[in-house]
Amino acid sequence: MPLQASDGIVCPFPALPAPAATIEVAPGVFWLRMPLPFALNHINLWLIEDGDGWCIVDTGLNSQPIRDLWLALRAGPMLGRPVTRIIVTHYHPDHIGLAAWLAGQADCGIWMTAGEHRVAARLFSEDNQVRTDFFRRHGLAGEHLAGMANWGASYRRNVAGVPPDFNVLQDGQVLRIGAHDWQVIVGRGHSPEHATLHCSALDVLLAGDQILPAITPHISVWHLDPEGDPVRLFLASLDRFGELPAQTLVLPAHGTPFTGLHPRLAFLARHHALRLQEVLDACREPRCAADIMQVLFSRRLDSQQIPFAMGESIAHLNHLYHKGELVRSSDAAGILRFQRSGAP
Ligand SMILES: [Zn+2]
Numbered sequence: 001m002p003l004q005a006s007d008g009i010v011c012p013f014p015a016l017p018a019p020a021a022t023i024e025v026a027p028g029v030f031w032l033r034m035p036l037p038f039a040l041n042h043i044n045l046w047l048i049e050d051g052d053g054w055c056i057v058d059t060g061l062n063s064q065p066i067r068d069l070w071l072a073l074r075a076g077p078m079l080g081r082p083v084t085r086i087i088v089t090h091y092h093p094d095h096i097g098l099a100a101w102l103a104g105q106a107d108c109g110i111w112m113t114a115g116e117h118r119v120a121a122r123l124f125s126e127d128n129q130v131r132t133d134f135f136r137r138h139g140l141a142g143e144h145l146a147g148m149a150n151w152g153a154s155y156r157r158n159v160a161g162v163p164p165d166f167n168v169l170q171d172g173q174v175l176r177i178g179a180h181d182w183q184v185i186v187g188r189g190h191s192p193e194h195a196t197l198h199c200s201a202l203d204v205l206l207a208g209d210q211i212l213p214a215i216t217p218h219i220s221v222w223h224l225d226p227e228g229d230p231v232r233l234f235l236a237s238l239d240r241f242g243e244l245p246a247q248t249l250v251l252p253a254h255g256t257p258f259t260g261l262h263p264r265l266a267f268l269a270r271h272h273a274l275r276l277q278e279v280l281d282a283c284r285e286p287r288c289a290a291d292i293m294q295v296l297f298s299r300r301l302d303s304q305q306i307p308f309a310m311g312e313s314i315a316h317l318n319h320l321y322h323k324g325e326l327v328r329s330s331d332a333a334g335i336l337r338f339q340r341s342g343a344p
Contacts, residue, residue: 008263089208115193139288189234220311
């Protein structure tokens with residue numbers, strides 16, 4: 001019987017926190033849930049007691065409803081205490097979105113890795129032409145390519161600002177937050193230098209999007225690093241997190257807190273092995289990423305989902321290409337196609 005997604009996963013907190021309310025999931029660690037206007041309709045944020053104040057981990061998307069929830073929280077008894085610092089796990093808008101605004105409100109510093117800050121600053125300032133061209137070379141055409149024109153502005157809309165000054169988080173660094181030490185473990189593949197925080201005294205891992213209980217973390221190649229191999233980096237990160245104790249309580253950015261870290265890591269590794277095999281099988285004939293997207297995502301995709309589905313397809317193609325299992329060619333129009341190496 002193949003490993004199922006839920007095998008070995010236990011969710012010890014059946015109830016969800018109400019809007020602008022929290023649930024304590026470990027001593028001094030509180031779960032906060034904010035809405036998202038997407039198919040993925042929520043994000044988990046975390047508050048860690050830090051002396052007489054709060055360390056906030058991730059901030060939610062830049063939207064008025066989420067700003068209102070933060071203001072309600074800060075007016076209430078709990079977050080009425082000062083915010084000592086804001087930790088941003090990675091550059092995606094649902095995580096960094098309100099960091100600059102919240103840091104301004106609370107007059108505190110922001111902590112994130114340099115790799116995440118670099119990408120956030122670039123996406124916040126760039127125009128759309130580069131990415132349209134990138135997707136065109138990977139075979140996207142017609143209405144799907146035209147739809148990319150609107151995608152460019154979404155980062156600036158969903159992120160309130162990227163602070164020029166920040167405190168740099170480093171892999172292996174230990175942060176004293178309140179009564180406990182938290183070690184930064186940098187995960188890779190979902191984003192360049194995704195900060196996760198592990199507290200061995202509490203057996204807790206603040207995992208962000210690096211390890212999720214019910215969905216597989218998105219892995220993309222986009223124009224920012226067109227030759228990148230994030231699948232390799234993600235698989236290597238799975239091994240790294242496998243060194244953490246089996247009983248670790250994982251606090252993910254989506255879904256609910258869970259134990260069963262090791263079975264989940266095994267499931268994610270198997271998921272990507274199967275996807276890579278699907279891509280290899282499809283590449284008996286020369287295929288571009290837009291073809292592979294149809295193989296990997298048989299459901300109908302809306303214009304919001306196309307860039308992610310394309311990015312994921314290119315990531316799996318690039319991985320097989322870098323391993324030497326696919327070769328790549330470019331036609332007269334500059335469209336890239338991949339084929340199994342040794343295929344006639
Ligand atoms: Zn993310």
